Every structure is written in structure tokens, then in C-alpha cells.
Amino acid sequence: MAGSTTKTVFEIFQTMDYGPSSSSFSTAQSWLEQQGGSLGLFLEGKFSRPADRQTRSVTDSTGRVVCSLICAVEEDVSGCASSAAKSFKGWSELSCHQRAQPLLRLANALQRHSQCVTELCELSQSPCSPASLVRLAQFYASWAQLRDTLIQDWVPRGVVAVVASDDCSLYSLWLKVLPALALGNTVVVVPGMPTAPSSLLLAQLFGEAGLPAGVLNVITGSDVSLGAKVAQNSNTAYVTFTGTRQDGEALCRQTAGWGVPVSVSLPLDSVCPYIIFESADIDSAVDGVMEAVFKKRKECQWVLYVQESVLESVVARLRLRLAGMKNIALQSEAHRALVDTAVQEAAGQGATIIQPCSPPPSGALYPPTLLCGVAPACPAVVCPAPGPVLPLLTFRGPGEGVTLGNHSPHGQAASIWTEDLTLALETMKSLCVGCVWVNSHSVSDPSLSISGRKSSGNCTDGGREGLYQFLRPSDSSPLPRSSPTTLDYAGFGVAAAKASVPEGFDPSSIPRSYSHFVAGRGCKADSGCSRAVLSPEGAVLAHCPDGGRKDVRNAVEAAIKAQAGWMKKSPSARAQSLYSLAGLVAQKKQPLAASIQTQTGVSLEQANQEVELSVSKLYEWAARCDKDVCGVPLLPQSGSALSISDPVGVIGVVLPDSKPLLPLISLLGAAVAMGNAVVMVPSEKYPLPALEFIQTLQSSDIPGGLVSIITGSRDQLTHAVANHSVIQAVWYWGSMEGCQFLQHTCSSPLKRLWLHCEGEDEKASEGKLWTLPHPSLMEDMWRQAVAWKSVWIPTA
Incomplete structure (x- = not known):
């Protein structure tokens, strides 16, 4: 054809832009319209919209309001905890088979309404695959069926509060909700703002699946302090939290002295090592880096450790893969400022910056960035900024690689890449983390248990081992509920001991x-x-x-x-x-x-x-x-x-x-x-x-x-x-x-x-x-x- 030019497939792909989203979100918007655009609290098996409550808006990625959420007050917390406490006896005394049925029916409901769940998660910026939720429901339905057979002499704790921060994923939240229910507890869910709409939808589906009223309650609020109010209620027996370190620390301190045990999982602030040995398939390892690190939303921060003998090969492949990539959207301009500061600080300490393009002058966008030659003590390594930034360090031998991998104060997970099975097993044993992915990354399944190590948490989620946080031995006694006393935490236990005064001498009985x-x-x-x-x-x-x-x-x-x-x-x-x-x-x-x-x-x-x-x-x-x-x-x-x-x-x-x-x-x-x-x-x-x-x-x-x-x-x-x-x-x-x-x-x-x-x-x-x-x-x-x-x- 006259005037036409011939382009290679490579050139076509280089000039292609992102197309419009294929989803119209019509199903999710229809459900939101049924609720009047304002989602209430889920109490006693139905939605409740108390009058005279403050509201907060949930927005999508463009800043448009998706819906509004009610901010619960003390009265709502009290009613919610009382409802859960009243329902506990009946729910815990059901047979294992009877408790398993609502979870199985929930899995079927999630499959039927997967389109609505997917769209609502995308709209509220908390993406989660319905298939992963179905797997959760089916896995814990089987544990509900087998609890009395495989876990004898343990009893449910009672009313369990599951609290999440705003950045927590829907999957991480329900990884705690479903096992608590399966084992006979009643649950009060306090989700973060992005996961609240999806959690309310799942609660409605649970009710339709036959879950008795009051067994599952969802209340929403402005911040994690609402979770502390639930914990302080005398009906609450146990609190488990997932989210950021800052919110987790605040929750622990606000609940100190109330006589309720609190466990925390802190995956969002964890720094995870990604270790590439010289025996690795380099192309696969680099593909894994691109998938794990340079995406819009990730639950942990990565630090790349590369053995010196393959450094040039890895950097060359990363440079090639980064070329032509576009800026990646951040959650806010505040995150953009943190990323800018971290990159400039690393550059000032001698790091080499590799980027496909220059950062835009403003806005919540930043290009994928590789920081080569950073020191282990650099802030970009110890506490990476929330964005598409990857610090790269080198090591000489496997022992040094493990030492660097354990250098972090966190211990959530690690990814190791090697074709040497002996090296993989030895490295796996030596790393102080809760999960190790060999020649893979970010794999999750409820059958795999993860214990937060060091500053990444103090409880176990998933697998059989994760069930025990929601149980206690039948002959043990929980902490007595009480109100905290006025305590000088800085002065506790620092008073000088009273000096003993001699009162006489008896040579017949000299104390040893x-x-x-x-x-x-x-x-x-x-x-x-x-x-x-x-x-x-x-x-x-x-x-x-x-x-x-x-x-x-x-x-x-x-x-x-x-x-x-x-x-x-x-x-x-x-x-x-x-x-x-x-x-x-x-x-x-x-x-x-x-x-x-x-x-x-x-x-x-x-x-x-x-x-x-x-x-x-x-x-x-x-x-x-x-x-x-x-x-x-x-x-x-x-x-x-x-x-x-x-x-x-x-x-x-x-x-x-x-x-x-x-x-x-x-x-x-x-x-x-x-x-x-x-x-x-x-x-x-x-x-x-x-x-x-x-x-x-x-x-x-x-x-x-x-x-x-x-x-x-x-x-x-x-x-x-x-x-x-x-x-x-x-x-x-x-x-x-x-x-x-x-x-x-x-x-x-x-x-x-x-x-x-x-x-x-x-x-x-x-x-x-x-x-x-x-x-x-x-x-x-x-x-x-x-x-x-x-x-x-x-x-x-």
C-alpha cells in the first residue's frame, strides 16, 4: 500500500500503549447502588446504618468516590461485641459438620459472584483473586469438619477481633477470619478502609450461606483505634492484627493491661531478601525480580543480593528489561516524596542509579529504579521506601549471602535462586524467616504456615500450625479481664532494692x-x-x-x-x-x-x-x-x-x-x-x-x-x-x-x-x-x- 511503512513486531510492541480497562465495574456498582452508596455496619446478620454517625469515603485509583463508610462509635462496638458473645455458645456447640457447611456454601457463593467480588476489590484498590478466597473457604471448611478428630483437648477462645490496617490485603485479612470461625469462635472484623467494602460483601454472602446471625460482625471506622476499642470490650477474648508496624505497635500499646492477648502479623513493612547464587538460572531469576518488585502493589519490600561472579550478567539483564518501562503509579504523592528522598540518599552514598526514564516533576508516579552498589547499612536497604525501588548488594560466597539475608531486622520471607539442591536446602535452614521460596517468589496457599520472625510478627498464620492461635488448652485459664492501671512504664522495675541492715550475729547458724x-x-x-x-x-x-x-x-x-x-x-x-x-x-x-x-x-x-x-x-x-x-x-x-x-x-x-x-x-x-x-x-x-x-x-x-x-x-x-x-x-x-x-x-x-x-x-x-x-x-x-x-x- 502506498505510503505504508513496514514495522517489526518488536517496534510495534515498543510503541503500544496501555488500552482501556475491559471492566465496566457494572456489577459492583449495582451492588453499591442497592446499598444506597453508603455501606453500613454488619451486625446480627444484616446491614445496620445507625443515625448521626460520621462517614469516610472510599476512592478508586482516579480519586473518584466509590462509596462511603460509617465510622462506628462506642455504642456500636458494645452492641457488636455483645452480639458475638451471645452467639458464641450456640456456634461453638454445633457439630463439626454443621460448622463446616456455611464455609462450603460460602465457597460456592464466591464462585457465583466472582465478578462482583473482583470488580469491588479493583474499585476500592484492594485487588484480590476470588479463586484465592474460594481456596481459603474450602481449606478451612475441611478443618471445621476435622477439628474434633485431629485437634483434641483444645477449645475455642471465644470472641475474636480481627483488625487490619488500611494497606492490608483482603486475602491477609480473611486468612485470619476464616480459621477463627472454622474452629468455633465468633468474630468481629475491623477492616482497613480499602478492604471494608469487600469484607462487607463477603459478610453478606456468608449470611446467605447460612452462617448464624451474630457469628460474624463487621464494623468500620477511621483508624486502628477502633480495633483497640473492640479489644477493650470485656466480651473480647483475643485480638489478632495484620498490617503495618506503626498500627500494630499502636494497637498493642492501646490494649496493654486489658487482659486480652494480642498477636500481630506485620508483612507490609517487612524487608525480604531475594538471593541469586551463581548456580541459578539467571534468566528465570531476573524474570522473577521483574514480577516481584516492579509492580503497583506489593505486600513486602525486596532487597536483591547477587553473587559477585554473576553480577554483570544479572545487571545487564535487568538493565535490558527495565529499558522502555513506564512510570509506575504510587499510592500517594507522600509516597513519592519518600521514594525521592531514599533514592537521593543512596546516590549520595555512592550508589549507581539505573532508571528507564527520568522521574516526572510531580505527581504520584515514579520509574522503576535499580540501586547498585549500596551498603548494607544504607536506609534504602534497612527500610526501603514504598515504591518500585530495588537496592542491589553483592556477596562472595553462600555463607556471606545468608549473613546478609539475615542482616535485616525483619523475617517475613525470602526468595532464593539456585539449581543446586544441597545449597538450596542449606540456605533454607539458615535463613531466619517464616517462608522460603526456592526458584520462585510470592507463592501463597492456606496450607503453608508462615511465622513472622523478629520484627515481622509474633504469630503463625496458615496451615495447621496457624489454627492454634484461635484455640487454648481445655484445662488452661485465660488472662483475667481487667482495666489497665496507671503505670509508669519507664519507671517500672527500676527502683533500687532495699538495703539489708544487720540485726545481730549468731555463730551457730551462718546463712549460706x-x-x-x-x-x-x-x-x-x-x-x-x-x-x-x-x-x-x-x-x-x-x-x-x-x-x-x-x-x-x-x-x-x-x-x-x-x-x-x-x-x-x-x-x-x-x-x-x-x-x-x-x-x-x-x-x-x-x-x-x-x-x-x-x-x-x-x-x-x-x-x-x-x-x-x-x-x-x-x-x-x-x-x-x-x-x-x-x-x-x-x-x-x-x-x-x-x-x-x-x-x-x-x-x-x-x-x-x-x-x-x-x-x-x-x-x-x-x-x-x-x-x-x-x-x-x-x-x-x-x-x-x-x-x-x-x-x-x-x-x-x-x-x-x-x-x-x-x-x-x-x-x-x-x-x-x-x-x-x-x-x-x-x-x-x-x-x-x-x-x-x-x-x-x-x-x-x-x-x-x-x-x-x-x-x-x-x-x-x-x-x-x-x-x-x-x-x-x-x-x-x-x-x-x-x-x-x-x-x-x-x-x-
Whole structure:
């Protein structure tokens, strides 16, 4: 044809622009019109629109208003929690089959209305595949059917509040809602603004699927403070949060002291390593980088680590793939300012910037950006800005690559690329993250459990392991509900100990001076101070060290060194050490029993029974070392997966007064058997049995530093344990003030908390609880001592 020009296919693709969206959103808009453009609260199985409530608008990507949402007030929160509490008894007492049916019918409803769900998610800027929601409903329907068969002696918690921040995805939110319902809890959902319309639609579909009224409630508000109000309601038994670190910390602090346990998952602020080894298929690895990093919406930030021998090849391919790419839309101009600052700061520190085009002068747009040659301490690596920016670092050998991958304070997930299976498995074991994708990235399925590690969360979601956060052992007691006291968090536990005044001298009964156990040896307190150990009659039995912050720091430094080698020991080797320790405790039965009798005033027979139970517990934990429950989840797609339990790390244990020896040995066995190190604070009132036990530890082959026992003021040592950044978990038996302090303080740095209030009237029953042979109580201890890691290995 005259005047025509011949173009290659490559040139045609280079000049093509994005076409108009194929969706008209007509189905979603019809549903919104049915609701009058204003979505109410979902209470008692129907929509409720209370009068005189403030509203907030949900907008689409162009800024156009999609709908308005009601901001709930205290009255709405109270009504919602009361409705859930009234429905709990009937819902939890249904048979497993009866609870499974609404979830199965929800899966069918989602398939029928998939177009409406998809459009509504797109309109409200919270994209989510209906197929993934269908998979969630079907997976947890099967667990609802099998709960009593496969999870015996555990009971639902009650009313569960599921809270999300604005940036949280719909999938992450309902990954918590559906298992809570499946196990017999009732749920109050507090979604973020973008996920609120879709959550209200799913609640309506759930009601149509036959879910009893009041079992699922959805309330909306202006920010995460609404979730705190739900948590503070006396009917709420448990709170779980997913979203950003800032909102998670705020929720933990606002709920401290209310007697409700709170767990958080923080995937949105997590920094995940993407490691390319020289043995990788470079083209596939680079394709994965482009898919994972340079897209509009992502739930985590990535840092690319490349082995030096293949650096030039990787950078050349990335440069080619970036060429011709267009600017990517950010969520707001505020995010654009953060990205600009991060890129300029990295450039000022010597990084090379690779971009397909220059950033536009203004607006919420930014080009895909590769930062080469950044330092590990650069802010763009430690805390990447929210945008299409990828820092790139190099490493020489696999060991250095793992070290850099673990350098981040986060531990959500990692992607590793290598064709060497041995290297893949070794790297997978060494990375301190909740999920590892081998030659893949961002794969999700409810059968895969993910435990947030370090600052990425303190609970497990997905898989069988993720179910237990919504259950408790049938013979255990939850924290008593209360109102928080006025507490000076900075001054808690820092008051100086009262100095003892000499009251005379009796040469016939000179009290013995004990040492506490730090770094594998007996030593005095760093302060040089000691405190008197008293008998029930008030006589001075002995003197023990008055430990403090410096002693805890010394113990943690020793624990870090010892735990690294201990966790690498074979389970059978760990078992032999615990068997040996149990034998030594049995040989020391008489002095241990005598110390219990002298300190507490119980009969010698009762003291002997406590020692015998302690020996039995150690044997149980030794036997369990190599009976660890790991698995191979069955997946609905090609590939293989592993579910592996890892030790938590260094655990701080503050022990109760009710039994001075049995809890110490039971919890020590649980932690050490799973590969952890422990810093233990024995009963402040009855420390003598723990001090006698130190001699047994010194004679054992437990590595020095793996177990430390520090005597002193409970509150002072709790303060030191809570504020040490290396300690990953705190197990606490003590006052409600101590529980409140830990909930407030351990939100940053984030720790796993296992809290128990030991009031005067509870001590007798708590003492009996340690002697119960109930298997679920042992399993609860074991689950507190492990974190779960899932490994995804794709196949052709």
C-alpha cells in the first residue's frame, strides 16, 4: 500500500500503549447502588446504618468516590461485641459438620459472584483473586469438619477481633477470619478502609450461606483505634492484627493491661531478601525480580543480593528489561516524596542509579529504579521506601549471602535462586524467616504456615500450625479481664532494692551465700549486692545475688553463642543431654526436696513429689526432642512444600511462686529441647530450690550459657528482659501490672508473649495445673518454643 511503512513486531510492541480497562465495574456498582452508596455496619446478620454517625469515603485509583463508610462509635462496638458473645455458645456447640457447611456454601457463593467480588476489590484498590478466597473457604471448611478428630483437648477462645490496617490485603485479612470461625469462635472484623467494602460483601454472602446471625460482625471506622476499642470490650477474648508496624505497635500499646492477648502479623513493612547464587538460572531469576518488585502493589519490600561472579550478567539483564518501562503509579504523592528522598540518599552514598526514564516533576508516579552498589547499612536497604525501588548488594560466597539475608531486622520471607539442591536446602535452614521460596517468589496457599520472625510478627498464620492461635488448652485459664492501671512504664522495675541492715550475729547458724548461674558458671551479681532468702517464719535461710540489667545482658551474650551451636546439634544429641540432666536431678532428689520444704513449708512428701514430677517432665522433653512434628503439606498446584519447626531463639522466662522447682524444670525442658536458649528468673519469694538446681546444671553437659538463672527482683529483671532486643520471647508468670508492662513494652522491639497472671487466689490452682498430665498443656509449651517455616519448591 502506498505510503505504508513496514514495522517489526518488536517496534510495534515498543510503541503500544496501555488500552482501556475491559471492566465496566457494572456489577459492583449495582451492588453499591442497592446499598444506597453508603455501606453500613454488619451486625446480627444484616446491614445496620445507625443515625448521626460520621462517614469516610472510599476512592478508586482516579480519586473518584466509590462509596462511603460509617465510622462506628462506642455504642456500636458494645452492641457488636455483645452480639458475638451471645452467639458464641450456640456456634461453638454445633457439630463439626454443621460448622463446616456455611464455609462450603460460602465457597460456592464466591464462585457465583466472582465478578462482583473482583470488580469491588479493583474499585476500592484492594485487588484480590476470588479463586484465592474460594481456596481459603474450602481449606478451612475441611478443618471445621476435622477439628474434633485431629485437634483434641483444645477449645475455642471465644470472641475474636480481627483488625487490619488500611494497606492490608483482603486475602491477609480473611486468612485470619476464616480459621477463627472454622474452629468455633465468633468474630468481629475491623477492616482497613480499602478492604471494608469487600469484607462487607463477603459478610453478606456468608449470611446467605447460612452462617448464624451474630457469628460474624463487621464494623468500620477511621483508624486502628477502633480495633483497640473492640479489644477493650470485656466480651473480647483475643485480638489478632495484620498490617503495618506503626498500627500494630499502636494497637498493642492501646490494649496493654486489658487482659486480652494480642498477636500481630506485620508483612507490609517487612524487608525480604531475594538471593541469586551463581548456580541459578539467571534468566528465570531476573524474570522473577521483574514480577516481584516492579509492580503497583506489593505486600513486602525486596532487597536483591547477587553473587559477585554473576553480577554483570544479572545487571545487564535487568538493565535490558527495565529499558522502555513506564512510570509506575504510587499510592500517594507522600509516597513519592519518600521514594525521592531514599533514592537521593543512596546516590549520595555512592550508589549507581539505573532508571528507564527520568522521574516526572510531580505527581504520584515514579520509574522503576535499580540501586547498585549500596551498603548494607544504607536506609534504602534497612527500610526501603514504598515504591518500585530495588537496592542491589553483592556477596562472595553462600555463607556471606545468608549473613546478609539475615542482616535485616525483619523475617517475613525470602526468595532464593539456585539449581543446586544441597545449597538450596542449606540456605533454607539458615535463613531466619517464616517462608522460603526456592526458584520462585510470592507463592501463597492456606496450607503453608508462615511465622513472622523478629520484627515481622509474633504469630503463625496458615496451615495447621496457624489454627492454634484461635484455640487454648481445655484445662488452661485465660488472662483475667481487667482495666489497665496507671503505670509508669519507664519507671517500672527500676527502683533500687532495699538495703539489708544487720540485726545481730549468731555463730551457730551462718546463712549460706549462693551464686546465680550466668554464662555457664556460678557468679555474684554484677552490682555486688545480695538479698536475704527467708523461711515461711521469716528467718534468714541464705543470701542470693540481687541481679539486674547487666546480669541479663551478660546472660544474653552467652546465650547467643551457645544457642547457635545447640540448635545445630542433632535432636538425639539434645535428647541425651536432657536424659543426663534428668538423671542428675534424680540423684539430687534429697537436697532439692529439702530446699523446697525449707523454703515453702510444705511437707517432705509433697516436696519429694515435686522433684519426682520434675524428673518425669525432663524425661518427657528429652523423649520429644526427636519426635518433632514437621510435615509435607499437600498443595493444589505443582510443586513440593515443607513445614519445619525452628527454635524461637533466646527466651526470657519469669517463673511463678506457686511451685518453685517444677515450673522451672518443665519450661527449661520445653525451651531447650526445641533448640532455644533461656534466661530464667526464679520465684522472687522462693528462690532456694532454683539455687540448689544450679549445682545440678553445673555438673551436666548442657553447654555453658545455654541456660542462665538470675535471682533478684522480679519486676527489675522483667524490665531488663523486656528491653533486650535479642530476646525473642518472654514467658511470664506474675502480676497484672507486669503483664501490662510487657504488652506495652514488647511491641517495640516486638516479642512473642506468653502471659499468666498469678494473683494470690490463683496460686493454689496454678500449682495444680503444673501437675496435670494433660497432653494439650505439654503441646502448648512446645508450640510456644517453636516458630514455623514453610519452604516452597516448584516443579515443572
